[in-house]
Amino acid sequence: MEPFYWMPYYYAIAKDLNIDPQKDAVASMMLSDNINQNGRIQRKDEVIMELQRTIEGKDVYVLGAGPDLEMELDRLVEERRSSGKWKLPSTGSDVLIAADGATSALMSRGLIPHVIVTDLDGGVEDQVQCLSRGAIMLIHAHGDNMKIILKVAPRLFGSVLGTTQIDPKDGGELDNFGGFTDGDRSAFTAQHFMARSITLLGFNFNEVGPKIEDDGLRVAEMDPAVTEFKFKKLAWASILLGLISNPSVKLFSGEQLIRL
Helix, strand or coil: CCHHHHHHHHHHHHHHHCCCHHHHHHHHHHHHHHHHHCCCECCHHHHHHHHHHHHCCCEEEEECCCCCHHHHHHHHHHHHHHHCCCCCCCCCCEEEEEECCHHHHHHCCCCCCCEEEECCCCCHHHHHHHHCCCCEEEEEECCCCHHHHHHHHHHCCECEEEEECCCHHHCCCCECCCCCCHHHHHHHHHHHCCCCEEEEECCCCCCCCCEECCCCCEECCCCHHHHHHHHHHHHHHHHHHCCCCCCCEEECCCCECCCC
16 A cells, blocks of 8 residues: 555544554654664565565465454464465465464464564564564554564564554655554555465454463453553454455455455
8 A cells, every 4th residue: 555545544543543643753763773773684675575575476364363363273274284385485375474463373383474564562572583484574663662662673683674654754764565453564565565365364353352472372451441442443454454455355254355
């Protein structure tokens, strides 16, 4: 999604969720600076080319961290693992993109995602471990994750790309492929790099799932204010996913998401 098309949605989301665009800009500059100062991270153009090679023309499975993830993931593994196409680097027709904490659910089943899309708030240690095993990591900057950016960014290495939700020209040397939550950003990333198909697992827009930590276990979030905020995010995610076409997005259940 081009920035000129994305930005009206971003400002509507920011207004609805009381997000400060200036804080997002500060976080984006911070992430950009940290990536540029880390000599162990590959050059941006190299990571972009690697993403293109990994995703273009492939059937992409995007794993969200919703409450149905484990059940749907086990079914996918049973159906597809025998194909032997999930080894890194990707040489087959299937690509796994894990949204944040879904990485840990994959690792608990002996699988490494090809791509991780994360704002660093779930299962960070597993995500860092995946870098050493060939995964590509897209780290997202927003106003609420500056502390974790400062903590984690200096440890990173290999194929790491920074993303922002503001206009890229205001966020340092970061990219914006569209999307707001880790899950829908994963799908927009797949579309940007010309996936053949996009199938969603672990996406439940009617139920807030607790975080998945490094050990693969879920940690319950009981704060009603947090739950309400997350329901609003899910509502926006469902709207944004409906904007994706060519290819259109399908749920693993076989249902087609309705485009607006």
